[in-house]
Amino acid sequence: MLNRNTTDFKKGFCILRHTKGCLKISLKFILLKNKPFKNLLQAIFSIKGVYDVTVNHLTSTILIRYNHNIIKKNIFLYAIIEKYHNNDFTFKMSALWTRFNLNKSWTRFTCRNGLITNWEIVSDIPERIRLRHPILFNNKYCCRIIEQNLNRTFKRIKSSHLTGTILIHYDNSITNKNVIINHIEQILKDIPPEYLDSKPAKISRFLLSSLCVKLSLLSKRLPYLSPFNVLFIGLLAAPIFGRSMRAFQSRTIKVDVLDAVAIASSIVARQRTVAAFMVWILDVIDKIKERTEKYSKFVLKETYGKHSKNAWLVKDGSEIQVSVDLLKTGDVIAVSTGENFPVDGKVCAGEGSVDQHVLTGESSPVEKGLNDKVFASTTLIGGRLNIEVTATGKNTIESKIVDIISKADDYNPDIISIGKRLADKAVIPTLALGGLGYATKGYSAALAIINADFGTGIRVAAPTALMSYLAVAARNGILIKNGAALEVLDDVDTFVFDKTGTLTTEIPNVKSVISCNDTFSKLDIIRYAAAVEQRFSHPLALSILRKAEDIQIELPKIDNSKYHIGFGVDAEVNGVAVKVGSLRFMERKNIEVPLSVYNKIQINQNQGEVSVLVAINNRLAGAIFLQSQQRVEARSVIQYLKHRGTETFLISGDHETPTRYLAERLQMDHYYSEVLPQDKGEFIKSLQREGKKVAMIGDGINDAIALSMADISISLRGASDIATDVADIIFMDCGISKIEQLYQYAHRYKNNVRRGFAMIVIPNALCIGGALFGIWGIKISLILNNLFNFVSVLNGSLPLRSIMDFDHELLTK
Secondary structure, rough: OOOOOOOOOOOOOEEEEEEEEEEEEEOOOHHHHHOOOHHHHHHOOOOOOEEEEEEEEEOEEEEEEEEEOOOOHHHHHHHHHHHHHHHOOOOOOOOOOOOOOOOEEEEEEEEOEEEEOOOEEEEEEOEEEEEEHHHHHOOOHHHHHHHHOOOOOOOOEEOOOOOOOEEEEOOOOOOOOHHHHHHHHHOOOOOOHOOOOOOOOOHHHHHHHHHHHEEEEEEEEOOHHHHHHHHHHHHHHHHHHHHHHHHHHOOOOOOOHHHHHHHHHHHOOOOHHHHHHHHHHHHHHHHHHHHHHHHHHHHHHHOOOOOOEEEEEEEEEEEEEEEEHHHOOOOOOEEEEOOOOOOOEEEEEEEEEEEOHHOOOOOEEEOOOOEEEEEOOOEEEEEEEEEEEEHHHHHHOOOOHHHHOHHHOOOOOHHHHHHHHHHHHOOHHHHHHHHHHHHOOOOOOOOHHHHHHHHHHHHHHHHHHHHHHHHHHHHHEEEOOOHHHHHHHHOOOOEEOOOOOOEOOOEEEEEEEEEOOOOOOHHHHHHHHHHHHHOOOHHHHHHHHHHHHHOOOOOOEEEEEEOOOOHHHEEOOEEEEEEEEHHHHHHHHOOOOOOHHHHHHHHHHOOOOOEEEEEEEOOEEEEEEEEEEEOOHHOOOOOOOOOOOOOOEEEEOOOHHHHHHHHHHOOOOEEHHHHHOHHHHHHHHHHOOOOEEEEEEEHHHHHHHHHHHEEEEEEEEEOOHHHHHHOOOEEEEOOOHHHHHHHHHHHHHHHHHHHHHHHHHHHHHHHHHHHHHHOOHHHHHHHHHHHHHHHHHHHHHHHHHHHHOOHHHHOOO
């Protein structure tokens, strides 16, 4: 025990206030800098009866609340000092406190089950608890990470970055509040430091401009507020004045000049409410556009940006499940059979077979080993791999599709570009008419004319309509990467189709089976082939497995297997050596192929069939022949295009017989077979030289040249990566049935834009005419102009009503 007669025990401490159950201490600067601050907190909480400790970082004071019935007031401080100097404590500190910015104004600490933490229990009723933590204030990232990790564990989770709280509904028989807090601590402790600092809440322009309008109305009753009101309007209108100045510097006259003149003229004419209202309505329109774009991009990201939420991080020899958002380049994760890869990376341990069909269009799985690359959204269908992370989040191959669509609103359709040019050209005539109105009808008429500009609504309504239709199309399985496609589609008079994978199904059908060994029947060949292929998900494997299921064959278990990329599979089935693969695979394995079987393969290949050979105990047992089927929707799609007067072409690298057969069945206008990739591109060019507007739909690498040259290019999800990179439009259901729906969206979009254009041009023309003839002044012009600008923007966002569920939380995430 320290000697209370010495001053040593008080070193660094000064009592500011000490009442029953409450002690306030001032800390000298040297204590906070040179001695561990956490030791002091541990010393305080080591004393039984302490409720909580509030640290004020600005004044360097600590407020301690404790139970005065448990510990006496006169010895409380001495007990703290003794434990502090002797390091007499066993409590642990929260992993977050050292990472949380201690330069906040104040922080409250409590002790939960031996853990000193900043978590505060706001409310605690049976099976429902609300927690608060300073790290959550204005930190959407942390809130989202907690929700993602706790959603599967608890009944209901709801966090709020505005209040810094999280509400948890839980089962009291399974867990308790202390376990919950510890669990959340574990979730947050690995978050990168840059995500921990809560950002101050920003006041939106919309709120400021709304306050400006209120101040303008108030200044009519309280004139001394007028100078502040003018200053407020000037500050809010500064971006508009800045754009108009840049326009002058570039020697161009744009609509921004008209906006600046209208606002400045209103201020000079002491029409401060009019000027404030002009600024406010521009912010309202921008807000609608922003909300529409936000929801549109949310829909797109939800539709095409769905990565795995969690991953197994390999750390210190063990595997820990963490949120994918926390993964960094260089981390190592473990992926097991059946799991998707959540990130791009390279294999650092293990071997496995990966289905990359969703990204690359490869029909067969790819064997992956040491240093091989893997991509997000692909699937490990066999084996186990440790992956070193090379790209996460927006940098993954799969995520690039979201970036493409997010930039699609940069496109300005011709009708909008024309409208903008007309609006810019109308600035000088409008100013001239304003001068005429001033000379004939006075200042109010001049303001009314200048206020009636065409550009404000046009430049906002058009992108809003475009983003709305992109989102609606995306929600319905049509990814439009290039907004120009919606405008050009109506002018397309020629549609060119690739054959394999586009007009035919992805998974072929088993057409025939031959046996070339009396020991094995056709059923045996199917049984052994299906047994070997049962772990794979490429089209040929799925076709054989479907056939085995149709004839109700019970598949034997395989002992082990080895996949040979692009050739076939070696396996043992109940001790029998089985090889399943291509003709080249059999030749590599020195399996003799009878001449009759070889000839049959060549004949069937000319008819568009694919052969899969089966060898048992190093002897060829038989062959399975598969043929792609015509897509169910293909005929109706071709008939729809013909009904529109669109000419249809089929071009294929396949042989003459199957190409002609398909074209005749679908009643297509023209067909071309055995066309090389470079020749497909030249074919598109030749059609364009004839004055045709050409749309091309294909899914293979050999279609990429033609797709890039077509006026509109369409591909299918699951196509080769180069085909989907080049394509303007991707049908996400892997079929072509969306063509009619795509035309409907294009037609509705153009009608929406034209309607919005009319909503802007007609009322503003009336405003100018009415002001020149003295029918109305600035107030009516202000109402008509801004009302119809507002309505035109709403018209642009109208398509979203078909997919919007008006869930406020959805839009605020």
